[in-house]
Amino acid sequence: MLFQVRMDVSIPAHLSETEVNDLKNREKALAQQLQQSGKWRHLWRIAGQYANTSIFDVASNEELHNLLLSLPLYPFMQIEVTPLCRHPSSIHDDDR
Amino acid sequence: MLFQVRMDVSIPAHLSETEVNDLKNREKALAQQLQQSGKWRHLWRIAGQYANTSIFDVASNEELHNLLLSLPLYPFMQIEVTPLCRHPSSIHDDDR
Amino acid sequence: MLFQVRMDVSIPAHLSETEVNDLKNREKALAQQLQQSGKWRHLWRIAGQYANTSIFDVASNEELHNLLLSLPLYPFMQIEVTPLCRHPSSIHDDDR
Amino acid sequence: MLFQVRMDVSIPAHLSETEVNDLKNREKALAQQLQQSGKWRHLWRIAGQYANTSIFDVASNEELHNLLLSLPLYPFMQIEVTPLCRHPSSIHDDDR
Amino acid sequence: MLFQVRMDVSIPAHLSETEVNDLKNREKALAQQLQQSGKWRHLWRIAGQYANTSIFDVASNEELHNLLLSLPLYPFMQIEVTPLCRHPSSIHDDDR
Amino acid sequence: MLFQVRMDVSIPAHLSETEVNDLKNREKALAQQLQQSGKWRHLWRIAGQYANTSIFDVASNEELHNLLLSLPLYPFMQIEVTPLCRHPSSIHDDDR
Amino acid sequence: MLFQVRMDVSIPAHLSETEVNDLKNREKALAQQLQQSGKWRHLWRIAGQYANTSIFDVASNEELHNLLLSLPLYPFMQIEVTPLCRHPSSIHDDDR
Amino acid sequence: MLFQVRMDVSIPAHLSETEVNDLKNREKALAQQLQQSGKWRHLWRIAGQYANTSIFDVASNEELHNLLLSLPLYPFMQIEVTPLCRHPSSIHDDDR
Amino acid sequence: MLFQVRMDVSIPAHLSETEVNDLKNREKALAQQLQQSGKWRHLWRIAGQYANTSIFDVASNEELHNLLLSLPLYPFMQIEVTPLCRHPSSIHDDDR
């Protein structure tokens, strides 16, 4: 089941550079792991913004919620979730 | 180059059923043609809405504009365009 | 899987009273049928508005979309879909 | 009498981990107590957000206000209250 | 129990003058009847707007909803309902 | 002359408990004094919010401004002022 | 007493040219009469818009409301009223 | 050339009382000087808010920008600029 | 003096094709004439929208207003005007 998720990141100024780099590295590692697993199907950067738009392929709302909660940058994100489903004009079978 | 495009469709009441069906058929035909060409990379239905979120892969803003303008339902659409680019954490090469 | 759905209804003036009553009767019949099936778990009226807030229990986004699309009043609705999941503090087992 | 209440939680960074955990534990205890009493009829997590949507069953606006005010996390919540009433198409008797 | 209700009225152009006057007369008669009953406690005009802000004193959300629904101008109103309760600094006993 | 005033209060975290209690006590004292004088005609709590909706009865915009400015919690308030006047359907003579 | 009033005008397409010209002429005549009386102290066009921002000098909200209601274009206006008062830094005595 | 400018002031808590008073005094002095020069034609307080609405009479956008930038409170202001021009119904010659 | 102007065009359905084409031809002719005169310095299409963003170089707000008012499509436009001035980091002399 597909969900579009927009994540706007804003890291507060009081975190040290080391803390921020650590957060970003752990975020990247987990994001890539989730992409390899197919859960995080697409991840694009929104041009000009510290934000991304992503497509998640999960079994339920619950799974989506827990995945997002597990992201190291989650506490510094504003998140918008849009449930998707297959479009009648889509030619792709797996965009169910 | 990738763009995310949200299209909210609202067809005015004064069009006849025949006109509406004709519009929808021509829209579907063109949408599928553009998907086969790779220009319209992804097309998903937003659950509960007469709207879709799509990913276009085009060479320029100009090409995107002309593609959207060519859609039969264009006059009845509210369109939001978000330019995307490759995310540093993306594992996909072709999400350039 | 649970979704909260808000439906704001606005029926255009050009429909005749007979057409409107027919729409409303068919809407009520389908809504009650879906409630009996457990798909439409809760349906409440928003005080002062021609709107409702509902909880749907469905297997996927797709199923939710098709249910909403099947509602006779769908063409006259503004719909907002919010995906829900079980709250860690909930005491209800079936609010999965 | 039913009210829908949306609570968006945002805990300021200056609180220590101990303080935050204490707040969350006391919040969970009270939330479960209120659910057992029937006052807090439904509590769902909004997928992807540190927010919930709930249904309260109370005797008056006053009672609702005092209940919300008593929540340990109340000072860190943005709250939206929507008064509900029974929908003419509802099949549930107790959704008065 | 008190509710603040804002009503913004917009009467469509296609109604005849007779129909509009009839609506307004019936609206005024019912509004005054409800004020005499104490249900409609306060009714003020918002300066410069075809809108009012009112205070209703009712036993439940249900009663409020049915009262508003009974207003002849209801189909042409945008309504906002805000549940109120007694303020701890209020000196009025009956503003419960 | 009547004005509706909505006051949303948000007290910053850096104030000590003593300072906050002092502010609240002085606020309550002045609010009750103004109510006794008839200037602050109605004061209701908005259910679920640290906010109130009030009706002021003053001789001019100037007087309203100075009253609001004199409130101890003024610096921590977001204020919305709506000028009111007598509604043609009002049965109350003194709602001039 | 001063009020700032913004008026955005939007005349529906179904009115004939004669009706529109008649409305505009009557509007201009009344506006100039009110300016001569000092009630309508300032009237400026908002560049690029069919809208104006004005300063009214009236004795009460009531008087303002009745003046605005008397404008021939009132039914086609979206109106925003902002109550003003003398600024402590103003050097003008009559901007009370 | 006339511009309407709305200035909403919000002074951060970390400034000392001395600093704030100094800012306010310098702001008042400059505001009065600009009013005497005719540049700052009108300055009104928005009732209930730490905000003003003003009319500036300047030769260009550039001059307006530099004037606003020179205000001691500028760094703590949210500013909205609306270009004005003479209204065809205005009876004032100098409201060019 | 420079102004940024955004024009969103929405032509009502009741106009005939001939009327619409005539409007568009006259609009194009005037727009090109104004560009040749230097008044309309830049005109760009917003990708995906029936809208443009333009830079006007005019002597006053008045001149801008009259130019916009003269556009055949003006009655069907939503217009947003933003006054600009030279940026201290600009390397262009004529972007005064």
Added chain:
Amino acid sequence: MLFQVRMDVSIPAHLSETEVNDLKNREKALAQQLQQSGKWRHLWRIAGQYANTSIFDVASNEELHNLLLSLPLYPFMQIEVTPLCRHPSSIHDDDR
């Protein structure tokens, strides 16, 4: 390919004057370098605001993103990106 970019700058209070001046100098140097290269085609100040509206001429979304990211003030900017393309009524050849 052209993009319109609006940048609203807000520098947090905790930065020292030296840090702020250094940021601004580096920002100006890079902005002028990018203008000389033709990438940053237009840069205008929005009158009354610490904001600019700019036109970038770049080969792709990616290039735009990296340019914006390289700006020293980027972390303190709210950025809005609008993709542009040549307007059919434009007389300029290079506004492709």
